[in-house]
Amino acid sequence: MPKSYKTQLLERISDYSNQIEEIDQEVDQLVKESKKGFLAFLFGARDYSFRIQPLLNKKSEIQKWLGKLEDELEKDYVYGRRIFVKGTKYREEGDVPFRKLAGIAEDEDDFWFEIVTTKNFQLVPEPTNQADENAIKVMVEGYFVGYIDRRYNKGLKKYVDNDDYIIEGEVIGTGGSFDEKTYSPVSYDIELRIRKK
Numbered sequence: 001m002p003k004s005y006k007t008q009l010l011e012r013i014s015d016y017s018n019q020i021e022e023i024d025q026e027v028d029q030l031v032k033e034s035k036k037g038f039l040a041f042l043f044g045a046r047d048y049s050f051r052i053q054p055l056l057n058k059k060s061e062i063q064k065w066l067g068k069l070e071d072e073l074e075k076d077y078v079y080g081r082r083i084f085v086k087g088t089k090y091r092e093e094g095d096v097p098f099r100k101l102a103g104i105a106e107d108e109d110d111f112w113f114e115i116v117t118t119k120n121f122q123l124v125p126e127p128t129n130q131a132d133e134n135a136i137k138v139m140v141e142g143y144f145v146g147y148i149d150r151r152y153n154k155g156l157k158k159y160v161d162n163d164d165y166i167i168e169g170e171v172i173g174t175g176g177s178f179d180e181k182t183y184s185p186v187s188y189d190i191e192l193r194i195r196k197k
Helices: 005-034 038-042 049-075 096-102 153-157
Strands: 077-086 114-118 121-125 136-140 143-148 165-176 184-196
Touching: 005 049, 005 077, 049 077, 049 184, 096 114, 096 143, 096 165, 096 184, 121 165, 136 153, 136 165, 136 184, 143 184
Parallel strands: none
Antiparallel strands: 077 143, 077 184, 114 165, 121 136, 136 143, 165 184
């Protein structure tokens, strides 16, 4: 049986806490090595600050991630995942919300790489879909941009159109060119979170 989202969060929180503890121990050891007394300093004690600072930076990043996980745990989410939206290039209006959010004209073919976000999305079951009766359409800013990857449909189906749950999250749209030579097509990911009412 798959682990609940809460169990997954608790495991990740434990892992991050352990990483912080290991960094603290390593920093303590390096500090001790660099402070072995005045004579040791005179006769070659080492300065480990060049190794300590990157560890402290890493600890700071892990603490940020840990804080986000603890916030999620507090909100009592039952589901959380980042999901790639499939089939955007086959949707006639697939890039419309991206272009609107990025301020790119409809007729503009070449544009610099952009990242846009919106909380305005809906998941809509499509039981009449011939390829997959569990299909879930993704609507962004009112436009049909693609489908939830079918690997996640069954797990999500019980939450979608269910008044007992609140679907939250954010859609991240990306696309464009970094160098005017290569072009990355418009695509969407959903940072999805679901909780009970």
